[in-house]
C-alpha cells in the first residue's frame with residue numbers, strides 16, 4: 293500500500309488509528325449517518341484494523357463488530373470486536389452469523405493485490421465487491437446497508453445496477469480522505485430489500 297505521509301496519515305498516527313483509511317469511513321459516516329450505538333457491523337477486509345477501531349467506538353458496548361481479513365490483525369481491539377482470519381470467497385455466511393448474528397450493516401474496504409494494469413485491477417476489485425454484495429444479501433437484516441469500496445472502471449455500472457436490485461437507494465461516495473488520483477470510490481446501498 294502506498295504510504296504518503298500526508299495530513300490524514302499524521303492525524304491517524306496522532307489519534308491512535310491503525311491506518312489513514314479510517315477518515316474515509318468517518319467522512320461517509322458523518323455525511324450519511326451509517327453507524328450508531330447498538331448496531332451489528334460486519335467489516336470485510338479489516339487489516340490493519342482502523343475501520344474496526346472506528347466502528348467499535350461508534351456502536352459502543354451494546355453493539356458488535358465482526359472483522360474478516362486474509363491477514364492477521366495486530367491492532368489491539370475492544371471486547372465488542374471479533375476477528376476472523378480468512379478469505380471472503382471461502383467463508384460461508386453462516387460462519388459470519390455465528391460470530392455476530394444478523395448484521396445491520398456490512399462494510400468492505402477490501403482491495404486486491406494490484407498488478408498495475410488498470411483493467412485487471414478493476415476486474416479483481418469488482419469480484420471483491422460482488423462477493424461483498426453476495427454476503428450482504430445473506431447476512432444483512434432487511435432495511436440494512438452495504439458500503440463497499442470499488443474501482444472506477446468498466447465494471448462499475450454493472451455493480452451499481454446489482455446494488456440497485458438489492459437495495460432501495462444506491463449512492464456513490466468519494467470522501468476527501470480518498471486521494472483524488474485514486475480510482476477508488478465507495479458504493480453505498482441502503483434499505484436492503
Ligand SMILES: C[S@@+](CC[C@H](N)C(=O)[O-])C[C@H]1O[C@@H](n2cnc3c(N)ncnc32)[C@H](O)[C@@H]1O
Nearest residue numbers: 337339340341342343361362379380401402403
Ligand atoms: C485497504 S486494506 C483495508 C484497510 C482497513 N479498512 C483499515 O482501515 O485498517 C484492504 C484489505 O483487504 C483484504 N482482502 C483482500 N482480499 C481479501 C479476501 N479475499 N478476503 C479477505 N480479505 C481480503 C487485504 O488483505 C487487506 O488487508
